[in-house]
Amino acid sequence: MFLVIGVITYWLGSNLISDPRAFLQVSINGINNGLLYALIALGYTLVYGIIELINFAHGDLFMLCSVFSFAVLTELFGAKAPGAKNFALLLVVLLLTMIFGAIVNVTIERVAYRRLRNAPKLAPLITAVGMSFVLQWIGLKWVGSVPVNVNTVLPATKYAFGGIEVASKTLVIFAITIPVLILLVFIVTKTRRGRAMRATAQDKDASRLMGINVNQTISFTFAIAGAAAGAAGIMWAQTIGTVSYNLGFQLGLIAFTSAVLGGVGNLYGAVLGGLIVGLIQAYNDGLAVGPGQRWSQTMVFTILILLMVYRPGGLLGQSSQEKV
Amino acid sequence: MTKIEAAHHAVGVNNKKWAIGFSTVVGVIFLLNVFVLPNANTQVQRFFNAWFSLNSLAEIMIWILMALGLNIIVGYAGLLDLGYVAFWALGGYVAGWLMSPFLSQFQVNFFGNPRPGFDQGIHFNVFLVLILGGVFTAIWGIIIGGPTLRLKSDYLALVTLGFGEIIPQFMLNGSDIGGINVTNGAQGIGGLDQPKIFGYTIGTFDLPAKFLMVSLMAGAMIFFSIRLRDGRLGRAWLAIREDELAASMMGVPLWRTKFSSYAIGAVGGGIGGVGFAILVGGVYADRFNFVISIIILAMVVLGGMGNVWGVVVGATVLAWVNAVGLVQVGELINSTFDTKFNFPSYQFLLFGLLLVLMMLFRREGFLPEARMRMVMNEEKLEDVEKVTDDKKIGSH
Numbered sequence: 001m002f003l004v005i006g007v008i009t010y011w012l013g014s015n016l017i018s019d020p021r022a023f024l025q026v027s028i029n030g031i032n033n034g035l036l037y038a039l040i041a042l043g044y045t046l047v048y049g050i051i052e053l054i055n056f057a058h059g060d061l062f063m064l065c066s067v068f069s070f071a072v073l074t075e076l077f078g079a080k081a082p083g084a085k086n087f088a089l090l091l092v093v094l095l096l097t098m099i100f101g102a103i104v105n106v107t108i109e110r111v112a113y114r115r116l117r118n119a120p121k122l123a124p125l126i127t128a129v130g131m132s133f134v135l136q137w138i139g140l141k142w143v144g145s146v147p148v149n150v151n152t153v154l155p156a157t158k159y160a161f162g163g164i165e166v167a168s169k170t171l172v173i174f175a176i177t178i179p180v181l182i183l184l185v186f187i188v189t190k191t192r193r194g195r196a197m198r199a200t201a202q203d204k205d206a207s208r209l210m211g212i213n214v215n216q217t218i219s220f221t222f223a224i225a226g227a228a229a230g231a232a233g234i235m236w237a238q239t240i241g242t243v244s245y246n247l248g249f250q251l252g253l254i255a256f257t258s259a260v261l262g263g264v265g266n267l268y269g270a271v272l273g274g275l276i277v278g279l280i281q282a283y284n285d286g287l288a289v290g291p292g293q294r295w296s297q298t299m300v301f302t303i304l305i306l307l308m309v310y311r312p313g314g315l316l317g318q319s320s321q322e323k324v
Numbered sequence: 325m326t327k328i329e330a331a332h333h334a335v336g337v338n339n340k341k342w343a344i345g346f347s348t349v350v351g352v353i354f355l356l357n358v359f360v361l362p363n364a365n366t367q368v369q370r371f372f373n374a375w376f377s378l379n380s381l382a383e384i385m386i387w388i389l390m391a392l393g394l395n396i397i398v399g400y401a402g403l404l405d406l407g408y409v410a411f412w413a414l415g416g417y418v419a420g421w422l423m424s425p426f427l428s429q430f431q432v433n434f435f436g437n438p439r440p441g442f443d444q445g446i447h448f449n450v451f452l453v454l455i456l457g458g459v460f461t462a463i464w465g466i467i468i469g470g471p472t473l474r475l476k477s478d479y480l481a482l483v484t485l486g487f488g489e490i491i492p493q494f495m496l497n498g499s500d501i502g503g504i505n506v507t508n509g510a511q512g513i514g515g516l517d518q519p520k521i522f523g524y525t526i527g528t529f530d531l532p533a534k535f536l537m538v539s540l541m542a543g544a545m546i547f548f549s550i551r552l553r554d555g556r557l558g559r560a561w562l563a564i565r566e567d568e569l570a571a572s573m574m575g576v577p578l579w580r581t582k583f584s585s586y587a588i589g590a591v592g593g594g595i596g597g598v599g600f601a602i603l604v605g606g607v608y609a610d611r612f613n614f615v616i617s618i619i620i621l622a623m624v625v626l627g628g629m630g631n632v633w634g635v636v637v638g639a640t641v642l643a644w645v646n647a648v649g650l651v652q653v654g655e656l657i658n659s660t661f662d663t664k665f666n667f668p669s670y671q672f673l674l675f676g677l678l679l680v681l682m683m684l685f686r687r688e689g690f691l692p693e694a695r696m697r698m699v700m701n702e703e704k705l706e707d708v709e710k711v712t713d714d715k716k717i718g719s720h
Contacts, residue, residue, distance in 0.1 A: 054478050112680055119687065120700060125404050125481055126625060127683040129618060133676025140672060249614060253489065256482060294497050301486035308483050309471040 004306065015287045024164050026286035027279060032170045032239065034278020035177040039232035040255035041262070041270040042184060043105075043225030049265035050201045050221045053113065056128040059252015060135035061105055061226060065233025066243045067142050069097045070150050073234070080151035090153050094176065094234050101230025102223040109222040114215070132248070139245035147244035150237045169239045180231045184224060185267050197221055201265070250297065254281075257304040263314030272315065277303070339550055342633045346546065350539040353381060358532050378531045380647045385538040386600045387643035391623040391635050392545045393592020398621065399630035399696075400558060401585035402565030403473075404481040407488020409616040411461045411590045413495055415597020416607035418457040420513035422448045423602075437520035450519035454541075454598050461594025462587045469586035473579055488617050495609035512608030519602055528605055538599050545592060549632045552588070561585050562630070566699050615671075619646060622675050625682050628689025630696045637691055646671065 016023045040062050047055045073079050073093040079086035108131055116124040154169035188194040199207040200217045208214050236251075237243050258277045262269025277300060284299045307314070357378050361369060390412060397405045421427055423436065425445035436447025448456070472483045499509030507513070519526050519537070526533045552558045560581045563571035572578050601607045619642060627638025654667025682689065687700035 052478075054482060112684065115684060119683075120402075121477065122398070122402060122404055122629075123683045123687055123700065125478060126621070127680050129406065129621070130676045130679025130683065133618060133672045134680065135676075137670070137672035137676060140669065145669075253486060257486075260482075298490050298493055298497075301490045304486050305468075305472075305483055308475060308479055312475050312479065 012283060015283070021164060023287070026282050028164065028166055028170060029286060030279035030282030031275060032173055032278070033282065034275035035173055035181075036232045036236055036239075036274075037251075037255050037258045037278050038181065038271040038274025039177060039228045039235075040251060041258040041274045042181070042228045042267065044256050044259040045262075045264055045267060045270040046188070046197075046221050046225045046228075048259070050197060050218055051113070051117065051124075053124050053128065054256070055225075056125070056252065057108060057131035057135055058105075058225065058229060059250075059255060060132045060139065060248035061101060061108075062229040062233050062236075062251055062255075063139050063243075063245065063248030064104065064135050064142075065097050065101045065230040066237040066247065067139050067233075067245075068100050068230075069093055069234035069237050070148065070243045071142065072096060073153070073237075074150055079153045082153055082155040086153040090234075090238065094231060097234045098227040098230035101226035101228075101233065103226070105222045105226030105229070106219050109219060114218075132252075136245055136248065139248070143243055143245060145245065147242045150241050150243060152238045152241055154238055173235055173239055177231070177235060180228070181271060184228055185271075187224065188267055193217070193220060253297075253304075254300050257300050257307075260304065260307055260312075260314055263316040266314070266316045269314055269316035339633075343546070346543065346636070350536075350543070353378075354532055354536055354539075357535070375648060375652055377648070378535055380644065382531065382535040382538050382603055383600075383647060384640055384643040385535070385542040386596050386603065387620070387623065388542045388636050388639040389538070389545050389596035389599065390593060390620050391627070391639035392542075392549050392632065393589050393596060394620050395549065395589075395624050395630065395632070395635045396552070396561075396585055396592065397589035398624050399628075399635065400553065400561040400565065401582055402561075403477055403582060403586065405484045405586070405589070406481050406614075406617055406621070407484035407486070407491075408593055408620050409612045409614070410484075410488045410491035411464070411593025412597045412600065412616065413491050413607075413609070413612040414461050414464055415457040415594035416601040416612075417495060417507060417513070417597075418460050418594065419453055419516060419598040419601035420507075420607040422446050422453050422456060423450070423517045423519075424513055424515055424606075426508065426513045426515075437517050437525060439515070439517065442515065447517055450521060450602070454595055457594040457598035458591040459594075461590045461597070465587040465590030466583070469583055469590075473582045473586065485614075485617075488614060492609055492612035495612070507609065510608075510610055512606055512610075514606035514608075516601060516605050516607075526602075534603055538603060541595065541599050545595075546632060546636065553630075553632070557581070557584060562695070565630075615675075618675055618679075619643075622678050625679060626689060628692035628696060629700075631689070631691055631693045634689055634691030634693075638689065642675075645674075650674070 012023075040058065043058045043061075044055060047053060047058065073089060077089050077093070079089045112127050112131060113124055116127055152169065154172050157168045158165045159168065159171070160166075188197060196207065196212045196217045197220065199210065199212055200214050204214050207217075236247075254277060255274070258273035259270045260273070261276060262271070262273030280303065281296055281300065285296055361372060390408065393411070394405060394408050397403050397408075423446070425438065425442040427446050428444040430446050431444050432446045432448075433443070434448045434452065436449055438445070438447045468483060468487050469480070472480045495507045496510055498507035499505050499511075518528060521537070524533070526537065553562075560571070560576045563574065563576055564578060564581055568578060571581075597607075620639075623639040623642045624635050625638075626642060627636065628634030650667050650671065654665060657663065657667075658665060688697040692700075
């Protein structure tokens with residue numbers, strides 16, 4: 001474990017010293033992606049926290065949301081270039097996409113997972129995998145089998161802070177993602193609904209006796225998770241600039257790794273994990289001395305497997321050794 | 325005869341019937357293709373080529389092998405593996421490394437049968453390669469399963485998912501690992517040796533012999549699956565699948581038992597991988613993707629988790645649908661009703677919906693064991709007194 005940390009420290013340190021400007025530049029990109037990962041990871045963490053299900057379909061829900069935002073904003077509203085009007089449209093569609101994500105996620109829960117809540121664990125897991133395939137198929141039929149380029153409405157200008165260039169779309173990501181994250185965390189930790197969610201996660205029977213409507217609470221959790229995926233979806237389409245049907249599989253795994261890294265079931269952990277994974281990926285892809293982009297996915301999975309071995313509870317979570 | 329003995333006897337008779345059926349089908353297909361079809365008229369030949377080509381039938385045998393391997397993990401021990409394709413790939417590359425001129429730094433010939441003029445590289449005997457393929461994948465099963473099986477079971481699903489993604493990616497990118505060409509990247513390793521079994525060389529286009537070979541392998545896997553299930557280890561797996569706590573109280577070592585199921589299941593994948601490499605005559609990285617893992621899982625689920633013959637039937641049906649049926653039936657429907665559906669593009673929907681619907685309405689599969697049916701439809705004990713409808717609380 002210490003060996004791994006040592007190697008990573010040495011690798012990052014030597015890059016920082018040889019070219020600090022490029023290093024910071026890459027870090028900005030990493031945080032940019034990391035925020036999106038955090039939004040998706042939130043969905044995994046929320047759902048896992050409340051019904052102990054790894055929702056394999058969540059990554060594909062994110063993909064479907066990005067496709068939806070593309071279809072509505074770019075195709076339907078025709079917002080293909082930067083401008084004040086188009087930016088206003090972006091905010092409208094952001095809201096629409098979040099609602100769309102929430103509705104789809106709640107529907108999936110209602111149709112499939114709810115009926116399997118008391119079934120053996122294998123059943124909901126397999127169902128989630130099946131759902132992920134169904135969503136992928138919808139995406140495939142919606143945008144086709146090749147990645148589609150999205151004309152972003154975000155301006156292409158760049159600002160320089162002490163020699164580091166920050167694209168304005170990165171700033172927009174910050175401006176939109178961070179409030180959404182804060183809002184979601186606020187809902188879960190501070191509101192009555194959020195308290196019901198946490199109670200349900202701890203003990204369904206006890207919370208039912210306390211007068212909590214368990215089914216509704218679980219639906220609400222799925223709605224929040226879906227909304228987060230929706231926000232991530234539209235932001236991905238606008239900043240990364242492509243949508244494709246098989247995006248969800250890869251992003252879902254990355255996001256789940258983030259959730260596990262932070263500690264599954266822990267909201268702050270999901271955000272922290274997303275940022276860390278985003279940074280690691282950016283360093284891997286962008287630094288002069290590094291394995292390079294084609295090993296990007298392998299890096300993420302290796303982190304996942306190492307985590308499972310050495311710290312399954314994640315950075316902020318408790319150990320999840322099998323209870324007997 | 326006591327009740328238990330009678331039940332065992334019934335199972336044995338049943339197994340015998342199925343085994344005779346399986347051998348008969350294999351024999352009939354073999355004889356049909358060797359003696360009847362070459363002499364049949366072109367229309368009959370064309371029909372068989374389109375709907376039941378020997379190549380697709382041989383591939384079905386490989387799928388059966390794979391599904392039975394996964395069945396040991398998912399069906400017997402109740403662990404979810406979503407990256408089974410990794411074992412297929414690893415087995416395939418073992419065959420690629422040990423039976424071809426590819427690793428030309430070496431020149432080894434251990435009872436192998438290199439093609440004339442391709443003496444460089446490693447050439448091992450087929451049987452040895454099959455064994456080594458199994459051993460190699462078992463080692464990987466140990467590396468992956470060892471640490472993760474101590475965690476909650478759904479973590480295994482995730483780690484295997486990652487593993488099933490890393491291994492093919494490594495194969496795809498592995499043309500330059502520190503300057504050494506390990507996997508030949510996207511081009512894959514072609515030109516495998518023609519296996520020589522007891523003096524008979526199976527040529528590249530000798531499909532009937534290849535079919536017979538993979539059928540024998542599938543038959544052996546069926547045999548081992550049945551024998552394993554009734555043995556001490558198999559009963560321990562079933563006990564864990566049904567109730568971990570009770571099993572461990574009865575003295576079943578949880579981790580070791582789960583672990584052995586994962587490693588043994590991996591062996592099935594490795595041997596199947598070697599068989600497939602020989603069948604195709606090479607190993608190509610781009611074939612190994614997540615969809616394959618899910619198709620194998622769907623086979624196990626469709627047939628009935630844990631029931632060997634159910635899985636065999638499930639694998640046969642789905643493999644045929646996937647390779648031939650989707651295209652052929654689609655063409656038939658399109659030409660009959662003059663429509664233009666692109667049927668193969670519905671593959672995702674088909675397998676996804678299949679998994680969801682099976683889980684919702686027939687969790688135990690179509691040919692389940694009585695035991696599995698009870699397991700899958702059992703509600704948790706604490707849920708008996710649970711009020712399923714929230715509104716009822718108010719009305720009491």
